[in-house]
Amino acid sequence: MTPPPIPWWKRTTTYQIYPRSFADANGDGIGDLQGVLGKLDYLQDLGVETLWLSPFFESPQADFGYDVSDYHAIAPEYGTMDDCRELIAAVHARGMKIVFDMVLNHTSDRHPWFLESRSSLDSPRRDFYIWRDGRRPSGAAPPNNWKSMLGGSGWHRDPSSGQWYWASFLGFQPDLNYRNPAVKAAMLATVRHWLAEGVDGLRLDIFNALFKDASFADNPFSWRAVPSEDNPHGFFQRNLHTIDHPDTIAFARELRAVVDEFHDPSRFLVGEVFGDAATLRRYCGEAADGLHLVFLFATMRARFSGKAVRALVEEYEQSFPEPFSPTYVLGNHDRPRSIHRVGGHRDKAKLVATLQLTVRGVPFIYYGEEIGMENHDIPLHEGLDPVAARYRFVPQWLVGLLRKRGILLNRDECRAPMQWDDGPHAGFSTGTPWLPAHPASPTVNVAAQKDDPASLLSCYRNLLALRRESDALQAGALEWIDDRQLSADVVAYRRVSGHDRAQVFLNFSGRAIPLTLGSSDSGRTVFSNRTGARTPSPAGYTLAPHEGIVVLER
Numbered sequence: 001m002t003p004p005p006i007p008w009w010k011r012t013t014t015y016q017i018y019p020r021s022f023a024d025a026n027g028d029g030i031g032d033l034q035g036v037l038g039k040l041d042y043l044q045d046l047g048v049e050t051l052w053l054s055p056f057f058e059s060p061q062a063d064f065g066y067d068v069s070d071y072h073a074i075a076p077e078y079g080t081m082d083d084c085r086e087l088i089a090a091v092h093a094r095g096m097k098i099v100f101d102m103v104l105n106h107t108s109d110r111h112p113w114f115l116e117s118r119s120s121l122d123s124p125r126r127d128f129y130i131w132r133d134g135r136r137p138s139g140a141a142p143p144n145n146w147k148s149m150l151g152g153s154g155w156h157r158d159p160s161s162g163q164w165y166w167a168s169f170l171g172f173q174p175d176l177n178y179r180n181p182a183v184k185a186a187m188l189a190t191v192r193h194w195l196a197e198g199v200d201g202l203r204l205d206i207f208n209a210l211f212k213d214a215s216f217a218d219n220p221f222s223w224r225a226v227p228s229e230d231n232p233h234g235f236f237q238r239n240l241h242t243i244d245h246p247d248t249i250a251f252a253r254e255l256r257a258v259v260d261e262f263h264d265p266s267r268f269l270v271g272e273v274f275g276d277a278a279t280l281r282r283y284c285g286e287a288a289d290g291l292h293l294v295f296l297f298a299t300m301r302a303r304f305s306g307k308a309v310r311a312l313v314e315e316y317e318q319s320f321p322e323p324f325s326p327t328y329v330l331g332n333h334d335r336p337r338s339i340h341r342v343g344g345h346r347d348k349a350k351l352v353a354t355l356q357l358t359v360r361g362v363p364f365i366y367y368g369e370e371i372g373m374e375n376h377d378i379p380l381h382e383g384l385d386p387v388a389a390r391y392r393f394v395p396q397w398l399v400g401l402l403r404k405r406g407i408l409l410n411r412d413e414c415r416a417p418m419q420w421d422d423g424p425h426a427g428f429s430t431g432t433p434w435l436p437a438h439p440a441s442p443t444v445n446v447a448a449q450k451d452d453p454a455s456l457l458s459c460y461r462n463l464l465a466l467r468r469e470s471d472a473l474q475a476g477a478l479e480w481i482d483d484r485q486l487s488a489d490v491v492a493y494r495r496v497s498g499h500d501r502a503q504v505f506l507n508f509s510g511r512a513i514p515l516t517l518g519s520s521d522s523g524r525t526v527f528s529n530r531t532g533a534r535t536p537s538p539a540g541y542t543l544a545p546h547e548g549i550v551v552l553e554r
C-alpha cells in the first residue's frame, strides 16, 4: 500500500510578515496590505511558500493588533476588506499560501463584547469574560494569586461593578471565557469565516492560556523567577491553573475538527505555546488530531555549537516523530533578531539558515532575517510597545542581559521597518515611519544583496530553491550520519524520501575540517553556504570554517 501523500503544510516554508513594518504603500508611515501586495514578486523570488501575517484586524492598536476589537473587519491603516481579498487571491495565484493570526484568548477592552460585558452585572454578555468578586470583605484584593504572563496579578478591578476581570497578558486584553458555549461558538464561527474566505492556516496567539481552572484555586508557589520558552512558569509561581489546562488541550482537538471541515486544499493550525517538548507535543494530540504544528522556541536558545545543535535536533526528532513535525523558528515579532545570537556574524547566520532549511520540520522565517536585519537598540522609555511601557522601571543593563537570554522588554527592537534599499527610511515608506529605520539600513538592505551571490539573501534564496527541488529536503526522514572520524563540531545528517536522498554537513567551528566520509563521494555537492554557487563533488572535500554543504545522492 502506498503511504498517504505528505500534506502541503508539512513541506512548506513559512515567512512571517509584521504588516505594520513590512511595506507602506500609501505613505502614512504604517505598513499595509497593498504594501504586502507590492512585494509579492520579492517573496516569490525569495522562494518562500507560505506567508503568515500578524493581525491586521480592527483594533485600537494598543498592542499593535494583538488587541482585536472586530475580528471580521480590517483596521483602516492596513486597508480594506477588498485589499484583504485581493491579497488572498494574489497569493494563491502565485501558488503560495496565506496564514492569518488568530487571537482567540482575548479581545481588546474596546471590543463591543467587553464594553457590553463590563456595562453591568446582568449584561447578557457579562459571562463572555472572566469576572470574579475580590477577596477581603470589601473585595479590595484580587480573587486569587494568579499572575499574568508578564508578572503581577492578572486581575483588574472594574470600578463600576467592583468586580475583577482576568487578563493573561496586559490589562487592556481581557480573556474570553471559553467555558461559556456562546463564546466558543462565536470564536469558532470566526475561524470558519476566515477559512471560508480562503485562508490556508491560522497561527494561534498564546493558545496555552485559553482555559483557566474553574475552581479558581491559587497557583502553587515555585522558586522560578523568570519564565522562559521551555518553561513558562515564573514570577514565583507554577501556572498550574492558568496555563496548559487539560481543557485547552482538549479544545485543540475541537478546533482541529473545525479546520478539517475545509478541504482542497487542507488547512493548518500552528500554536503559540510554551514549555518542554513533551508538553508541547500534547497540543498536537496523541493521534495527531490536535494542532498540526506548534512553535518550538528552544531553537532560539540553542548555543552555536555542533553538540548543542545536534542535541536540539535529536530532541525534536524524538518528541515529534512522524506523523508529527517539528518547527524551526529563529525569530519573531517578540524576540531578539536571530543574527544577534551569532554576534552579527554573516557566515554563522548562513550556517544557521542552512540548518533551518534542510532539517526535518517546518521553517518559519521572520521578515528581514534573510538580509540579516539587526535589533534596533531603542531605549525602553522610548518604546511604543506596551510591554516596554510596563517595564519602564527596568535599568538598561538588565534589558541587555535579558535580551541575551532571548527576552525582549522593548519589542520595538525587532519590529523596525523592512530594509528594502538605501533610500530614506530604508525604502519602507515615503512618509515618516511609525518606528525609525535601523541606522544600518543604507548598507544592510534587499537592493544591496539581491544580485550579490555571496550575500545572506542569496544564501536563503539558494537554499529555498534547493528545498523546492528536493523531495528529501521537504519531506524526507532524518537519519544521522554517524562516523567516528567526524568531528563533533560537524552536524551531519541525511534526509531520505524513497530514492531521493540528501546529505547535509554543517561545520559549527571556526576551523577547516576535512570530510573523509566515503558515503559523500557518491553524491554531488549542490549547495555551499560559503560559495553560494554549486560546487563539484565532495570527495575529499574540506569544509571551510562555518561552512554547510548539501550533497544530493540520486
Ligand code: GLC
Residues within 6 Å of the ligand: 063, 066, 067, 103, 169, 205, 206, 272, 333, 334
Ligand atoms: C503573543 C504575541 C504578542 C502579543 C501577545 C498578546 O505572545 O506574539 O505579540 O503581545 O501574544 O496577544
